[in-house]
Amino acid sequence: xxxxxxxxxxxxxxxxxxxFLGQRSPNRSKLSxxxxxxxxxxxxxxxxxxxxxxxxxxxxxxxxxxIFLYPIAVQLRAFGAFAASETVVFxxxxxxxxxxxxxxxxxxxx
Numbered sequence: 001x002x003x004x005x006x007x008x009x010x011x012x013x014x015x016x017x018x019x020f021l022g023q024r025s026p027n028r029s030k031l032s033x034x035x036x037x038x039x040x041x042x043x044x045x046x047x048x049x050x051x052x053x054x055x056x057x058x059x060x061x062x063x064x065x066x067i068f069l070y071p072i073a074v075q076l077r078a079f080g081a082f083a084a085s086e087t088v089v090f091x092x093x094x095x096x097x098x099x100x101x102x103x104x105x106x107x108x109x110x
Contacts, residue, residue, distance in 0.1 A: 054106045065094055 072079060072087050101107065 051106070051109060054101075055109070058101060058106065062094070062098070065090075 068090065069087065072083050076084060
């Protein structure tokens with residue numbers, strides 16, 4: 001609870017300090033919308049390539065791996081050898097999947 005309160009106070013403090021001390025020099029390029037690595041002057045019918053979505057899905061997949069590994073890493077002694085062996089199996093399966101998508105060329109940016 002202390003960390004949540006301290007984090008909130010520090011965040012609000014930095015935001016308020018930025019309002020009063022931050023340098024302001026708005027211009028056309030700073031005020032234009034910019035999203036997903038593309039400037040806003042791209043035509044409306046622009047389509048992303050499938051590789052963009054594949055890499056995004058792979059990022060989410062391997063990011064979720066960390067969420068599953070964190071509790072086991074924190075309490076490995078409490079979970080015992082069964083959790084350690086299951087973690088090894090989980091990581092091996094993810095590495096097999098990673099090598100598969102790597103060999104298939106899903107990580108190549110085209």
